[in-house]
Each structure stands twice: as structure tokens, then as C-alpha cells.
Amino acid sequence: MPASIRIIPLGDIDSDVLDEVGAALTRAFGAAVTIGESQPTPKYAFSPYVHQFSAPIIVHKLATTHDASGAKTLGVIAFDLFAPQTNYVFGEAQVGGEVAVISLYRLLELDRHVYFERAAKEAIHEIGHTFGLGHCDDDVCVMHFSHTIEDTDIKTSEFCTTCRVILDRVIALGEAT
Numbered sequence: 001m002p003a004s005i006r007i008i009p010l011g012d013i014d015s016d017v018l019d020e021v022g023a024a025l026t027r028a029f030g031a032a033v034t035i036g037e038s039q040p041t042p043k044y045a046f047s048p049y050v051h052q053f054s055a056p057i058i059v060h061k062l063a064t065t066h067d068a069s070g071a072k073t074l075g076v077i078a079f080d081l082f083a084p085q086t087n088y089v090f091g092e093a094q095v096g097g098e099v100a101v102i103s104l105y106r107l108l109e110l111d112r113h114v115y116f117e118r119a120a121k122e123a124i125h126e127i128g129h130t131f132g133l134g135h136c137d138d139d140v141c142v143m144h145f146s147h148t149i150e151d152t153d154i155k156t157s158e159f160c161t162t163c164r165v166i167l168d169r170v171i172a173l174g175e176a177t
């Protein structure tokens with residue numbers, strides 16, 4: 001079975017960016033990508049202390065409502081995300097699991113091409129984690145960790161040779177089952 005990925009807009013998300021992310025995920029993973037029905041803004045994950053949304057809580061919630069179809073789920077939110085011990089995160093994923101989330105908040109840019117490219121990189125990065133990939137030292141590999149938006153702009157939307165080999169093996173295993 002080829003990999004399949006479902007994008008879930010969490011709140012009101014520009015459909016152009018969702019389409020771009022979908023196309024990028026199809027290219028990166030050879031996956032069938034669908035854009036699911038949007039869910040309300042995840043108020044349950046909002047922290048009034050930091051005025052951000054908790055990435056781990058959203059991932060956990062998406063995981064509890066995730067069906068066992070084997071598809072990956074990528075939540076997309078317009079608001080800023082945080083995780084314990086960080087000021088913000090661009091996204092979060094279950095490593096080797098099925099659920100991830102990305103925030104568009106810090107990716108926004110007047111140049112739509114740059115904005116879409118950033119969203120594509122962060123989406124591929126987080127879904128890469130769900131296929132079991134960790135962070136990569138190669139700063140142009142899409143699996144390089146982004147501390148700042150500059151890191152995101154430096155990295156490409158491609159996997160380095162090492163990450164690509166691991167990923168292709170994991171995808172092939174999934175297709176064989």
C-alpha cells in the first residue's frame with residue numbers, strides 16, 4: 001500500500017498553502033495526499049500563560065482521534081506553537097508514529113513563494129519524523145532541525161542521501177505490508 005497522508009486544517013487555513021503542502025508531500029513521500037475536513041481551532045491546547053498553543057497536546061489529541069487506517073495525519077494551524085522547554089516550535093511529530101502538526105505562524109512572508117516553500121519544508125520535516133527519521137546534521141537536509149526561520153530558509157525541501165536511503169527503506173517496508 002503506498003503511503004497516504006491526510007492534512008487536517010485546524011481552524012481557518014488558506015487553501016493555497018494547503019494545496020502547496022499537499023503537492024510537496026506527494027513529491028517527497030510518493031504518498032496519496034488528501035485534505036480533510038477542517039477542525040475548529042484547538043482551544044483545548046491554548047496556554048493563557050504564554051499565549052501559544054501546545055504542540056504536544058495537539059499531537060496527542062489528533063492521535064486519539066486518528067483512525068487505524070495506517071495513513072499519516074498532519075494538522076496545520078495558523079497560530080504559534082510551543083513545547084516544554086522551548087519558546088516556540090515550528091512543528092512536532094510522533095517519531096515513527098502517525099501524527100504531526102505544523103504551525104504557519106512564523107513562516108508567513110509577503111513573498112508567497114517563500115512562504116509556501118517554508119511550509120513545504122516544515123511539513124516534509126514533520127512527516128519525515130513519522131517515518132522514523134531523526135534530526136540530521138546536514139544543514140541543507142530537510143531533516144535538519146530549525147531553531148530559527150533562517151535555518152528553515154537554509155535547508156532545502158530535499159532529504160540528504162543518508163536520510164533518503166532510510167526513508168525509502170521504511171516506505172518500501174510499509175508498501176510490502
Ligand SMILES: [Zn+2]
Binds near residue numbers: 135
Ligand atoms: Zn524535527
Ligand SMILES: [Zn+2]
Binds near residue numbers: 136141143161162164
Ligand atoms: Zn539528512
